[in-house]
Amino acid sequence: MTVETRFAPSPTGYLHVGGARTALFSWLYARRYGGRFVLRIEDTDHERSTEESVNAILEGMTWLGLEYDEGPLYQTRRFDRYDEVIEQLLERGLAYRCNCPKERLDALREQLLAAKQKPRYDGHCRDCTVSADEPHVIRFRNPVDGEVVFDDLIRGPIRVANTELDDLIIRRSDGSPTYNLTVVVDDHDMGISHVIRGDDHINNTPRQINLYRALGWDVPRFAHVPMILGEDGSRLSKRHGAVSVMQYKEQGYLPEALLNYLVRLGWSHGDQEIFSLDEMIELFDLEAVNRAPSTFNTAKLDWLNQQYLMHSEPARVAHLLSPHLGDLGIDPAEGPDLVEVVKAQRERAASLVELARISAFYYRDFDSYDEKAAKKAFKGEAGQALAAVRERLAALADWERELIHQAVSDTVEALGVGFGKVAMPLRVAVTGGSPSPDLDLTLWLVGREATLRRIDRVIEHIRSNR
């Protein structure tokens, strides 16, 4: 059986992490079984769909690297097809026109609720004759007996009695088709074999299956993935902070780190935590997807992002880091080789934004020192130590790591103090207290000119504070 999956967002906002995970699962499943992955835009709601949202979703998919084999397909371009199907249903008596006024529907709803029942349409127009010329909607004639059973790939068997279902509207009074109809027609027409979607659709599935049956079509397999919850246990939303995929880009996460985090949210392969894209494709399966909803945890995402920062190709990290330095007003071309800086700093940051922040001192003098670090480093004989090491550094024939290291140890020896007495003030003088690697590497990257300038600044500072 060929596998054909799809991701079918409605363009009413950006691509959020829940949708991204669903897309990832669908994409992985198709890739895993050598199938096809389709992107379909469900834009039948004129009121809420926007082109801006379409672009945002496309942008998110591209950034994550979830490339689709077909699409984006737009439902608004397929209205003729939906009409054709609706006509067919009408002709065969499987759908009917309904002109129940809103007031009647509202009253019915209230009445049922008061009677502690589930609000459902009562089928009032089932046997009426409503003219096509008067305002009306079209409803699907749902079976009244029996039950719908389907075997969810993630949940297992799910059964719902037809008495729980009512006659759903498949065409609005303005003539446009509704979701439950379009999704069935499209999934059928596109040959979708596996419908992978959020579990908020579980309740729609039996209705859709009834539609498939009425149309005489094969029913695809269904897999309903659980929701992602915010840190407080409620459904993930804007008030939980970043939910848009592109916000993660802005905050300095690598797409592969987000993907890795997302794939492990609800899915696992033994104890493995880190998965390359190839490994995900090779190992992913719906059977191993959890049934329970999971909570989004930024701390773990941060850890993963740092892992990717540390183990990715430094040149690639440098490339991605560059714009974040730009945000700080820094042009990485004016200063040490960014790739070298990345290699030196990357295990010290959880995101590109943080990496940029802690690496700024390589490119420009800082305005202030980290208070705690400065207090500790610039006390006692620090001024003399700095003056002594400055002299040696200034006299170096070449600005090489080994020579720099030698100059520092020579100073230590000459002064007859511990290494820290020289190294500490020197480090803080040059970095401002920012996290930094080995001292000689740090100085080498900062460069002789800036190093001496910053030492002088501290010496001056200490002198004037006397």
Add this chain to the structure above:
RNA sequence: GUCCCGUUCAUCUAGAGGCCUAGGAUCCCAGCCUUUCACGCUGGUUACAGGGGUUCGACUCCCCUACGGGACGCCA
């Protein structure tokens, strides 16, 4: 309210009746490493929602309760 789905450490999860005095990861804490901060390493605290069954034996199977989520729209 009705229906559907779910419930293992704070969080993500392993676990398909004996391998479990419940394993891994993140977080947190302690120690080691160390010229800062990290990384790394070592160790530690913490969980089978509750109650009934079934079974020689239940985290695993069944039922009930509680709690959580979802659906109930001329939204998707």
